[in-house]
Amino acid sequence: MNVPSHASGQLPWPQWAYVPGEAAGLDADYQTLDMAKALVPSAFRGHVPARHPALRYGLALNDRGYFWEAQEVLEAVWAAAPQNGRERILLRACILIANANLRLRMQKSHSAARLFGEALTELRSLTSRKAAPAGDGFVESFPIPALTALLQAKLGRPQLSKADWIALGAIVRS
Template sequence: MTSSTAADLPLPGWAYVPGEPADSEPDHETLGHAKALVPAQFFGFVPTRHPALRYGMALNDAGYFWESQQVLEAVWAAAPQGGRERILLRACIRVANANLKLRMRKPNAAARLWGEALAEINDLLSRRSAAGGDGFADRFQAASLVKLLKTRLAQPTLSKADWIALGSIT
């Protein structure tokens, strides 16, 4: 599968939610196609337009939170060690996981994960970015995510409707 076909990747047949009996197994076949797009290693940075990265973000925004984590973790594993993209990807993975916890009616777990994501983003913002870089961390609007996370964390109660879309931030 070439990177040009990533836009044609279908959404999984169902959104997997651990502990729910409806579809007890994730749609590994669909996710496998996206993970196959990830190279063994990215050199220098993770390109903003990499198809697996974009697909992982789109999965989150379509409500496939567990699936988003799986694809973003594959991208994270290939990202350069110690790089800004790894920090940002960890934050995005935590946001997707928090969204999943909200769906599972575990708002305290979601708040904890958002707090961890906020710490990751603050770490990212403290590091120097490449001016005009084409990396995911160079193009992502991290300050917007900080604002959104702080707003959610300030809410007295959280519900399933409070999940965070990542695609609108990039």
């Protein structure tokens, strides 16, 4: 996934991937994340555009192994998404997956499995919500069945490992 541009060019990647408890005194690279969060409007109208730069950046952060940072950016997009909208549900699932990926990196496989399960529950709840007409919204362009199947496969394993993390952008491209 390409890194989206913003007013002054490319959004930079964080200087390091923050992992709570492992950062040897380093805190997260908030300055870099703030550039992406600044692109998020106070509220999206109607839907979250699938090509919104902060959304794409948050997904790309996850796929590059910046799991904590992905959560931060995706939470900013989630907060601006329309209340009670389908995008909020999908964004919550993506945030849970990024959090689960972080737990896998921290070797907390039981916590990761629980979070993957919560993400799967969110995705299943989308089927009961009325779909909007085809458009350029995040939900309409995201392959929810593929992500649902991948989560089910991961949860069917007896034990998760660091290698079981989920790349969200790869699902979008497939």
